[in-house]
Amino acid sequence: MSPREIFALRDYLGPELKGRTISDAQRIVSLTDILEHSCLAGRLEELSGRSVLLAVADQLISGLVMTELDGVARRMLLCPPDLKADHLQSLMQDAEIDAVVTDHPAQWEGANSKLVVYAQPPAKAAIKARTERATEWLMLTSGTSGAPKIVGHTLEGLTGAIVADGPARGGAAVWATFYDIRRYGGLQIFLRAIIGGGSMVLSNPGEALADHVARLQARGVTHISGTPSHWRKLLMSGAAKGFAPRYVRLSGEIADQAVLDGLRAAFRDASVGHAYASTEAGVGFAVNDGREGFPAALLGIHDGVEMKVEEGSLRIRSTRTAHAYIGRQAAALTDVEGFVDTGDMVELRGGRYHFVGRRGGIINIGGLKVHPEEIEAVINRQPEVRMSRAKSRRSPITGAVVVADVILADGDDAGRGDEIRARILAGCKASLAPHKVPAVIKFVPSLEITAAGKLARHDA
Amino acid sequence: MSVRLKILAAIRQVAVEQKVTLPPLDDALSLHETGFDSLAFAILVARLEDDLGIDPFTMSEDATFPLTIGDFIRAYENVPA
Numbered sequence: 001m002s003p004r005e006i007f008a009l010r011d012y013l014g015p016e017l018k019g020r021t022i023s024d025a026q027r028i029v030s031l032t033d034i035l036e037h038s039c040l041a042g043r044l045e046e047l048s049g050r051s052v053l054l055a056v057a058d059q060l061i062s063g064l065v066m067t068e069l070d071g072v073a074r075r076m077l078l079c080p081p082d083l084k085a086d087h088l089q090s091l092m093q094d095a096e097i098d099a100v101v102t103d104h105p106a107q108w109e110g111a112n113s114k115l116v117v118y119a120q121p122p123a124k125a126a127i128k129a130r131t132e133r134a135t136e137w138l139m140l141t142s143g144t145s146g147a148p149k150i151v152g153h154t155l156e157g158l159t160g161a162i163v164a165d166g167p168a169r170g171g172a173a174v175w176a177t178f179y180d181i182r183r184y185g186g187l188q189i190f191l192r193a194i195i196g197g198g199s200m201v202l203s204n205p206g207e208a209l210a211d212h213v214a215r216l217q218a219r220g221v222t223h224i225s226g227t228p229s230h231w232r233k234l235l236m237s238g239a240a241k242g243f244a245p246r247y248v249r250l251s252g253e254i255a256d257q258a259v260l261d262g263l264r265a266a267f268r269d270a271s272v273g274h275a276y277a278s279t280e281a282g283v284g285f286a287v288n289d290g291r292e293g294f295p296a297a298l299l300g301i302h303d304g305v306e307m308k309v310e311e312g313s314l315r316i317r318s319t320r321t322a323h324a325y326i327g328r329q330a331a332a333l334t335d336v337e338g339f340v341d342t343g344d345m346v347e348l349r350g351g352r353y354h355f356v357g358r359r360g361g362i363i364n365i366g367g368l369k370v371h372p373e374e375i376e377a378v379i380n381r382q383p384e385v386r387m388s389r390a391k392s393r394r395s396p397i398t399g400a401v402v403v404a405d406v407i408l409a410d411g412d413d414a415g416r417g418d419e420i421r422a423r424i425l426a427g428c429k430a431s432l433a434p435h436k437v438p439a440v441i442k443f444v445p446s447l448e449i450t451a452a453g454k455l456a457r458h459d460a
Numbered sequence: 461m462s463v464r465l466k467i468l469a470a471i472r473q474v475a476v477e478q479k480v481t482l483p484p485l486d487d488a489l490s491l492h493e494t495g496f497d498s499l500a501f502a503i504l505v506a507r508l509e510d511d512l513g514i515d516p517f518t519m520s521e522d523a524t525f526p527l528t529i530g531d532f533i534r535a536y537e538n539v540p541a
Binding site for chain 1: 477498499501502503505506507510515517518525
């Protein structure tokens with residue numbers, strides 16, 4: 001190991017495990033002898049102690065560079081592929097970036113006083129890298145509105161839940177995720193693959209879902225995660241047929257009963273569960289009983305994670321949370337007691353907390369507050385519905401009304417629109433206050449999903 | 461279906477959903493007497509906007525909300541397509 005027992009990703013990439021790979025749609029790279037290779041063409045040493053922007057478009061190379069930089073760079077800022085260029089300058093200043101690793105070096109020509117290192121597919125390296133320090137991992141919030149925030153993590157915090165869970169049951173795991181690994185949900189899976197001695201199959205931007213699933217099958221994926229929106233899209237596509245992972249996880253959005261039941265029906269032999277995690281709060285907990293929400297008994301301290309509900313929102317304190325927002329005008333990430341306010345609103349019903357929506361996502365209907373997610377969960381309970389989105393529409397009479405766009409599970413049902421609409425309305429009336437019942441229900445062929453895999457909410 | 465018939469059908473549909481018993485719908489009936497509350501009217505106007513492509517009450521700044529069924533229907537009929 002390294003000085004002061006600092007552990008780094010390279011400690012998990014020894015040659016003793018055979019047959020480990022990381023792959024995307026184009027390439028399969030062996031992880032077994034990866035320590036003898038480098039994507040940085042002998043320039044890793046120059047990055048020692050630097051604050052590095054990881055601006056690598058290629059997800060596979062980006063993942064490999066993370067394993068090289070960890071323990072060498074002072075900090076590395078992971079850029080998700082959809083990061084807007086106009087945010088970059090100020091993010092780099094906030095993170096005190098003095099070096100850039102990129103697979104598009106031409107874009108960085110003339111980057112004043114920054115060291116620019118070209119990242120390429122791995123090639124045999126002359127020198128083996130050594131762990132020198134604990135690298136700070138900087139991630140960006142998905143920032144649905146405004147500029148993303150920089151969140152500081154340590155590898156120890158990022159992997160807290162992975163170490164606590166222990167190795168994957170049932171032999172070497174092949175991990176996959178619909179997320180990009182530069183996002184918290186995707187990075188968790190990448191780290192599980194690296195630390196757990198498994199393999200990793202990456203998503204590919206723009207790849208057709210059926211091709212993606214065929215690739216997951218061909219590479220023998222056993223463990224896979226995504227947002228409920230990712231999974232609903234998969235269920236809708238019919239491409240899941242024949243794909244038989246043994247571990248299916250949801251995170252990043254509210255997992256309602258409908259999507260959990262849909263996945264259980266589609267993957268009969270898999271363990272289907274949802275996890276609570278966020279870029280700021282880290283991994284909170286996992287729910288594996290197949291039901292939406294989480295048992296109230298999870299509040300308090302469990303496995304080093306302390307949770308409470310205050311003013312309706314879930315608060316988390318643990319060593320897995322980020323340690324700070326980074327930047328010149330960065331706000332405090334935790335309250336004085338060290339709790340992160342997740343901004344996720346919960347409601348206690350029958351001994352179980354149910355997620356009702358984001359604090360910032362409330363829509364205002366005639367002065368009454370409504371969480372769109374709460375309405376969607378009720379609509380999604382109808383067996384004919386695969387996915388829905390509730391939003392507000394201005395109204396000359398009440399100021400606003402709720403309207404819902406609905407995707408049917410079976411496109412052939414469109415002819416039964418009136419009947420299904422009546423059933424959705426009846427279901428909403430039975431479980432929701434009158435102002436939350438959609439005034440208009442429209443059947444649509446698709447709903448926009450953000451680059452982070454979440455249902456796009458422009459009005460939130 | 462004419463605009464008038466579409467509107468009357470939509471009123472009846474909302475009435476069923478909102479469990480409102482409508483009196484006979486004639487042009488002189490005041491909207492107040494329909495038994496619709498503001499939410500029911502908001503639903504009706506939103507549906508008609510999708511169905512007819514217009515919301516005459518938001519389109520013009522000085523739109524006043526009609527008083528009778530006849531006024532209500534005319535508000536839609538008088539909007540240039």
